[in-house]
Amino acid sequence: MFKEYDVIVVGAGHAGCEAAAAAANMGSSTLLITMNMQTIAQMSCNPAMGGIAKGQIVREIDALGGYSGIVTDKTAVQFKMLNRSKGPAMWSPRTQSDRHRFAEEWRLMLENTSNLDFWQDMVKSLIIEDGKLCGVVTGMDIEIRSKAVVLTNGTFLNGIIHLGEKQYGGGRAGEKSSKGITEQLIGLGFEAGRMKTGTPPRVDGRSLDYSKMEIQHGDENPSRFSYLDVPQFEFRKPAGKSSGLNWPVGPEGQMPCFITYTNDEVHEILRTGFEKSPMFTGRIQGLGPRYCPSIEDKITRFAERDRHQLFVEPEGWNTVEIYVNGFSTSLPEDVQYKALKKIPGFENVKMFRPGYAIEYDYFPPQQLSLTLETKPVENLYFAGQINGTTGYEEAACQGLMAGINAHLKINNKEPFILQRSEAYIGVLIDDLVTKGTEEPYRMFTSRAEYRILLRQDNADVRLTPRSYELGLASKERLDKVNEKIRNANEIISYFKKESIDPEEINPALEVIGSSPITQKVKMFGVLTRPTITLLDFALSSPKVKEFISKYDLESIEQAEILMKYEGYISKEHELADKQIKLEDLVLHDDFDYKRLTSLSAEAREKLTKIRPRTIGQASRISGITPSDISILMVYLGR
Secondary structure (H helix, E strand, O other): OOOOEEEEEEOOOHHHHHHHHHHHHOOOOEEEEEOOHHHOOOOOOOOEEEOOOHHHHHHHHHHOOOOHHHHHHHOEEEEEEEOOOOOHHHOEEEEEEOHHHHHHHHHHHHHOOOOEEEEEOOEEEEEEEOOEEEEEEEOOOOEEEEEEEEEOOOOOEOOEEEEOOEEEEOOEOOEOOEOOHHHHHHHOOOOOEEEEEEEOOEEEHHHOOHHHOEEEOOOOOOOOOOOOOOOOOOOOOOOOOHHHOOOOOOHHHOOOEEEEEOOHHHHHHHHOOHHHOHHHHOOOOOEOOOOOOOHHHHHHHOOOOOOOEEEEEEOOOOOOEEEEEOOOOOOOHHHHHHHHOOOOOOOOOOEEEOOEEEEEEEOOHHHEOOOOEEOOOOOEEEOOHHHOEOOHHHHHHHHHHHHHHHHHHHOOOOOOOOOOOOOHHHHHHHHHHHHOOOOOEOOOHHHOOOOOOOOHHHHHHHHHHHHHHHOOOOHHHHHHHHHHHHHHHHHHHHHHHOEEOHHHHHHHHHHOOOOOOOOOEEHHHHHOOOOOOHHHHHHHOHHHHHHHOOOOHHHHHHHHHHHHOHHHHHHHHHHHHHHHHHHOOEOOOOOOHHHOOOOOHHHHHHHHHHOOOEHHHHHOOOOOOHHHHHHHHHHOOO
8 A cells, every 4th residue: 555655754733744745855765644634733722833943943934945944934923023123133023823724735745745644543553674764654564665764753742732720632622632652762772751841721812801901013014034036925914904803903914913911819819729730739740841830830939920921812813712821821711711801901811722831752962873763763753742842833843954954864875963053943953963952942042142143134055055055955945045145145245345535424323323524534434333323324315226126135135144243254164164074073983981091970971872973072971071171182092
C-alpha cells in the first residue's frame, strides 16, 4: 500500500508542517502522518505569530525558504512592530492571525508541495531492525518504511488534560493522546520527562463591553514577515464589518485588540478554587512555562500586585470567538466563569469553552546532536515540544532544521548547522542541545549574545544565500536579497561621499533638538546622530529626496541601520569571529573524555553525556571551566 519514503514526519503541528515542507522541497519523498487531517497547523493556543525574538525566528524561517512567514502574512488580521522605541536589534514583528484561515492556508500550501503525501493515523511505534531505524507502525498496525523519521508530537505523548478536579487523557481539547512511542524510546535508552502548558478560556465577543477596555490598533504602515511579495491581510473585511462585532477597524483595515485588567475581586474568586486546582494539589508533576504563567500562578507569585493585564484578542474575520490572553488557567470551569464576570467589560460574558492545563512527555534535548538527530537512534529526529520548547515559532524553526538535516543525512551530504552568530535558530538549538532545559523553553532577545547581528531586518541577508546553496530557497529569493544588498550599499556609499550644507539640514536638526552644523559636512557623519533619520534628510534636501526615491523602503531601512550602528555591528562581528574560531575546533564523537584525568570530574561526566561537536560548544556547557577548555585545546595540539 505504501512505498518506502525518504522521510516520514509524525505530527502536523507547526514543527511537523515545516519539517515536511523542507524535506519535500529539497527533493525527498515525504509522508506527513497526523491523527487528524482537519487540525493541520492548528493554533492550539493564542491566534498570533511573532513577538519578542519570536518574530525574528519567523523571519529567519522565511529567509530559509520555510512557509510560516508566507502563511502568517496571508492570514493576518493585525500587524505590529514591537519595541520600535528601542534600537533595531530589539524590533520584533508580531501579527494577530485568523486562526481558521491560518490552518487552511497551511494545508493549501502543503497540498501544493511536490513530493509530499499525507496519511491520517496515529503512530504508535518505530520500526527498529538490527539497531537501525526503518520506519513507523501506525495505530491501524500498518508498517510504513522510510530512511528517516522526524517526530513532532507536540503535547500528545501520554497527554493528560487537567480541569479542576477533572483529569482525562488527551493531546488537546477534544483529541486523544498518543500512546506507545515514549515507552519504546525509553526502552531504547532515551531519558524522558514531563512538562505542562495551559490555555485560557474562549469567550463570545458579542457579550463583551469594549467601551470599558483600551483599544489597541495595528501599525499605521504595517510591515510583514515574508521577504516575498505575498498578499497581506488577504481576507480583511470592509470597515465596521469585521466578525459581526461592529468594532472600529484600524489602519489598512486591520482588526483591533483590546486591553483590560483583573482586580482584587477577580483574584479572590480565583483563590476559592485553589483547593481544587491540579497545580496546587500536586496532580500536575510537570513544570510549566516560566514566562507564560497561569493566572492562579500570577496571583500567588506576585501577590503584591492588585491587577494583571489581559489582552482581548479576536480569533479571526468570520468568528465572534475571543481569546483571553493572560488568563491561562486549570481551575474548575465554574470558578473561571465567576472570575471572568468581574473583569471590566466582561460583566455579561458568555464562555465558549474553559481554559485547561495539559501535561505531556518530552525528551531532554541533550540527547540530540546540533542537527536535531537523536544520539541513541540514527536517522531519528526530534522537533518542537518533544524537545522541551514552547511556542509555535520555536517549534516551526526546529521542524525546518530537522527536515533539512534529515534530507541531507540520507543523501550523505554535510549537515546544516547555524552558529549562534548566524541566527536565533542557531541560538535556540545550541541552548537546547548544550544546556538542556527542565522547563518549557522560549526564545528571548536576551538569550542571543550577538543580537545586533541577528536583527529582523537582515534575516534574508544572513540566511537566504546559505539556503539557496542547499537547494531550498528559490532563485527569486536570492535575487531579491542581492538587490537589497546592492541598494543598501549604494545608499551608504552616497551618504559617505556626499556633503550637506548647514542651511539644508539645520532646520531639521533644530526641530529634533540636535546641535546645528556650522559648515558643509559629510551626510554620513550627521546621520550617525541618534535622533536624526534618513527621512529627515529626504525632507530637508531635494537632492537627497531625489536620490532616495529610486529605492524601496526595505533597502532604505537596511542602509540606515547599517550606517547608524556601524561601530556596534563591526565590534560584534569581531567578537563573533573570535568565537567561530573555537567552533572550527572539532571534537570527534568517539572522544574518550574519561581518559583525560586532568579534566575535572564534572567536566568528564558532562562532556561524555553531551558529546559537544566543537570546543566552542563545549565551552558553553554548564560546569565546564576555562581550565577544562584549555586542557582540551592542549590535547588537540592548540
